[in-house]
Amino acid sequence: MIKTISDEYVYKKEVDWSLLMEGLTLPVDNQVVFGQIMGRFIQRGESKDITLYLEGKAYHAKIVNVNFDPKFKRKKDTYQIRYSKNGELARALQAYFFKSFQFIKTTRENRDPSDRSMIKLPDEYKEYLAIYTTEYDDSYILEPILVDDMQVLREVVKGQKERELEAGLESDIQDETAGYDQMNQLIKIRKLNKKIGDNLKRLYQYRCQICGRLIGEEYGSHVVEAHHIEYFVKSLNNDASNQIIVCPNHHSIIHDVDPVFDRKRLLYIYPNGFEEKFVLNMHL
Template sequence: MWDNGFFLKKEINWSLLTQGCPITLDYQMAFMQGIHGQLHRGDSQEITIIFEGMDHRVTLKNQAFSEVDYPTHKDILQLRYGSNSSFARALQQVFRENFSYLKALRAQRAAGNRRLIQLPDDQKAYLVLYGTSQPGVFWVEAITPQDQREVSEYSAHLDEHRLEEEWQALSKEDGSTGIVEKVGVRKYRHLNAAIGQDLKVLYGYRCQICGAHCGEAYGVKVAEAHHIDYFVKSLNNNASNQMILCPNHHRIVHAAKPTFLRNERLWVYPNGLREGLTLDVHLVKNNTSRGDIY
């Protein structure tokens, strides 16, 4: 059903649980490809979201606005659904811990206070959306606080390189390698493989440090995804924390443990060597945008 195409990861908030969410500019084109069409400003289209084994109908809307008043404004693409819709009810059930917390805080706040309520770190949760081989059909997976606790327990005593090798195996086409019993770990491993695979395609399987495509001369695709801040400590699986490296640089980075200066996009090694990136699209974008696109 699904083709492992990764679209976006959204942090759970009140709006997401009750009415919808915006689609960032980085993923608007991906959504258009997912519906095999084009939505003009003011147009909308019903799409299907598969969640918890059920099909839910939601609306994909390209918001209308005055192009005279805002001639340079980009499209405003949104996912929309009512608070009583089957999808909203399913979200509220799966994320009931978060929903109860947000509902209680909203009841306590002063009238007219529209400030966004942030979930505390130990209650953070996410919704991950993937494309499928069927036009207008998307697959959604929940990452709950319990899932994250499982991942934290699983990775607490793991070596980072071993963890990345395990997750690297999930980039294989069958996607069946290394599936474990813990649900949260399986979700994170699948998510990591999907993000990593998208980044490999983005960089044409070339190393972001040296620019080499190690398997090109042999007709094979060889590249590896590396967590900049080690996942076993950060639990950060976003694209902004992943980099595509050739096997040589991947081993060197793990062995030497250099420091990555994000603002300069530069590796600084313990012996004083400084090595910049030859290729970079997604890290510079995340460094200057309003937030993490993943």
């Protein structure tokens, strides 16, 4: 029986036409998780067979290190998860993500045939596929995050303060006032957010990205927190690219004065003009 390791890696992919038809491209920073075979990295042109589990059913797929034309002179490898075009897994995903599928399909059918641009889902249609590692390096678990899940989340975050919401997303506390279906949706979102944050904490060895401090080491403790760069109450974005790891002091200061984050220079600009650059960064 396949089971997830509760504190291991997770990747979340926004639903698009490629995902619904034949596969997806993995970001470069995920290659250490997905791109190994027999203790070594997959070389360009190589692939490995994998099994993807969706609602307990197994589907066959491949992870491929794409061997693009040399004229592109790419410096970094590109990994893709591929499955049969419009095959069994693709049709299962189309059924799960029915609203997204119908929106993209209708848009494709009604636009100019020469238009090959990627169709982005509007916010009210956005859905996601979460990918979890398992105890086996060739098996992964898929979990759909549907429009209804996101709608529940919008209702939950409405009117909440960001600092309190972040604490709730990191916790395992259950809302006893929520109904059964709503509770399942909240647990799904909370689990995804917590796993991403926990993975980043391990990546930075529980040090603050801003000051580099390791808080609590002398007490045998590690006190560090995940913070959403673009506040979650507005963005509903819990991807790793929207989270940083900070000590409680910096976390409180950020929420107190609401500085501007300069992503290009990787620093915060505070209202009094003070600029503070990250001392640690391995994922942004």
